[in-house]
Each structure stands twice: as C-alpha cells, then as structure tokens.
Amino acid sequence: MAFHIPSLKAEDKPMVIASAFILVILSIGTVYTLSTQGSAPLLSPGYLLQQLQTGSFLGIVAAGMMVVILLGHIDLSVAWTMTAAAMMATTVGGEWAIPTGIAVGAAVGLVNGFGVAYLRVPSMIFTLGVDSVLRGLMVAHTGGFAPQDSATPLMRTLASDRFLGIPSAIFVWLAVSVVIAVMLKRTAFGREIYVTGNREVAAYLSGIRTRRVILGSFVVSGICAALAGVMLAGYSARAYQGMGNPFLLPAIAAVVIGGTRILGGQGRYIGTLIGVILIVLLNSVLSIMQMPEAGRQVIYGSVIISMLLVYGRGNKVHS
Numbered sequence: 001m002a003f004h005i006p007s008l009k010a011e012d013k014p015m016v017i018a019s020a021f022i023l024v025i026l027s028i029g030t031v032y033t034l035s036t037q038g039s040a041p042l043l044s045p046g047y048l049l050q051q052l053q054t055g056s057f058l059g060i061v062a063a064g065m066m067v068v069i070l071l072g073h074i075d076l077s078v079a080w081t082m083t084a085a086a087m088m089a090t091t092v093g094g095e096w097a098i099p100t101g102i103a104v105g106a107a108v109g110l111v112n113g114f115g116v117a118y119l120r121v122p123s124m125i126f127t128l129g130v131d132s133v134l135r136g137l138m139v140a141h142t143g144g145f146a147p148q149d150s151a152t153p154l155m156r157t158l159a160s161d162r163f164l165g166i167p168s169a170i171f172v173w174l175a176v177s178v179v180i181a182v183m184l185k186r187t188a189f190g191r192e193i194y195v196t197g198n199r200e201v202a203a204y205l206s207g208i209r210t211r212r213v214i215l216g217s218f219v220v221s222g223i224c225a226a227l228a229g230v231m232l233a234g235y236s237a238r239a240y241q242g243m244g245n246p247f248l249l250p251a252i253a254a255v256v257i258g259g260t261r262i263l264g265g266q267g268r269y270i271g272t273l274i275g276v277i278l279i280v281l282l283n284s285v286l287s288i289m290q291m292p293e294a295g296r297q298v299i300y301g302s303v304i305i306s307m308l309l310v311y312g313r314g315n316k317v318h319s
Helices: 013-036 045-069 078-092 094-117 123-142 153-160 168-186 188-198 200-205 210-236 245-257 269-288 293-311
Strands: none
Touching (some): 013 269, 045 168, 045 210, 045 245, 078 094, 078 123, 078 210, 078 245, 094 210, 153 168, 153 210, 168 210, 168 269, 188 200, 188 210, 200 210, 245 293
16 A cells, blocks of 8 residues: 655745754754763753743744744844843833833834835835934943843743743743734734735735734834843843844844745744744854854854745745
C-alpha cells in the first residue's frame, strides 16, 4: 500500500525551514559547548527557560512589528519607543508607571499611523523620523545622562520573578501572543489587515476603512514596543539610554524568518514565534562563541536581505 505525503503549503515552508534551523543551531551549540566546556547547557530546561525569559522582550516587539509588516509597512521607531516608555514609566513610578509607559507607546503609534495613513508619508521615512524625535526628547529629559529612577516592584515582578518555576515574562509574552493571534485570525480588524496588505486600493474600494486599519496597526506596534520597554526596565531594574536599540533588527528578522511577506498580506503568527525562538537561540550560541556585536548585526542584516529576496519577489501588484 502506498502512502501519500501531502506537500507543504507555501506559507508553511518558512516555518519548517526555520524549525530545521533551530535544530541545527541547537546541535552546533551543543557540540561546541561539549568540546570546549565538557557540558551542554543549551539542552538543560533551566537554560532554555532563561533564554526564553530574555527572548520574551524581543517576542513582544516582534508581535507588534508583524502587524505593521502585514500591511506592507515597517516601524523603525520601536527602539526609542521602548526606551521612551521605560524612561517615562520609571520617572512617574508607583501604580501609574506601567499605564504611563503603555500610553507613551500608544501615542507614538498614533503619530506614526497618522503620518503614514493620512499624510501618506512612506512608513520607513516617517517612523525613522519619529525615532529620532524620541531620541532627542529623551536626551533632553535626562540631560544626556542615565536616569536615576528605578523600576517599580510590579515592573520587576513581571520581568524577573517566577510563577510555578517559569519566568513571569514568558507568561506576559504568551498573553500578548494569544491576543495578537486571536486578533489576526478571529476578528474583522485582523482580516482587514490582511486584505489591506494584499492590495490597499482594492480594500478601500470594497468598503474597508484602510486608513483606520493602518492607524490601528501602528498603535498596536507602539503598545507592544512600550510594553517590552517597560518589562526590560523591570528586568534591568532601571531604564537607560538606547536600551531598545538591540531589538530593532532582530524583531524584523524574526518576522521575516517566520514567513511574513515583507510586502504585506501574508503571514502567520506562529511563524513569528518560531522566528523569535530561532533568533534567541542564535544569539545565545553566538554569545557562547563570543561573537562581537558587529558580527551579530551583520548576520541579522544578512538574514533580512536573504528572506526579502526569497519571499519578497512575488507577483504582488501595488496600485
């Protein structure tokens, strides 16, 4: 009797490839540590949980970034959105710390969305400009020095404490993942994001308020970046200049590795999750191998360019 093995769907192939690379990374890291240290920490549950804890900040940023990339846009302001949200949260302190940080992210998202959707400025240029403005505002706010304010106990609890032996940050990432996945899969807003990303003019002519969709998507990205910044401040016990800079390229890389089409209209959130895990493990192995930061940035940029060539050359027509 012959068995038929169904072929993979096109949208599933990136996730399968990324999953295979995760196994390759784990294998390389294990062989390297066994040969140099005589042990294999990469395979221990405690080490993996620690990596997922630090990776949760990247995962939350990537969740918001995916929503924007699904529209064929990009948000280059997430780095200083994270920093600004963290700095303002630690400055306000108390019970209003986290709401203040989230409000900063929502405000940045509104500005980005208005500029892209209503002023029709290319997202890459507008969000980069907003990022520069945020950088200037935070330097003015702190006088160019590291702020002296510390994270609140709740911020530290969400980022550093454990519940049932599992870091709380992972639960926050899981909650964000559920919200984003349900929003994209089960809500009208999610379906409108995909339709708008495929062809904005056709979506508009079909009755979708595409400007509001774009505005809402940038707000989601801003809120996710702000939440990640607030949690990162809790993990570090303080906010500091440029704390969000290391997350921009990895977040974009995680999204495109997971199969989200860089030109918009195609992608599954599970793919972004896999992409984040791949980036986290890759970063861990590169750290073990003492790869300098410059080398890591070269790798992230190369991954983005490669995936753009692979997934961004379809016959998508823009109007």
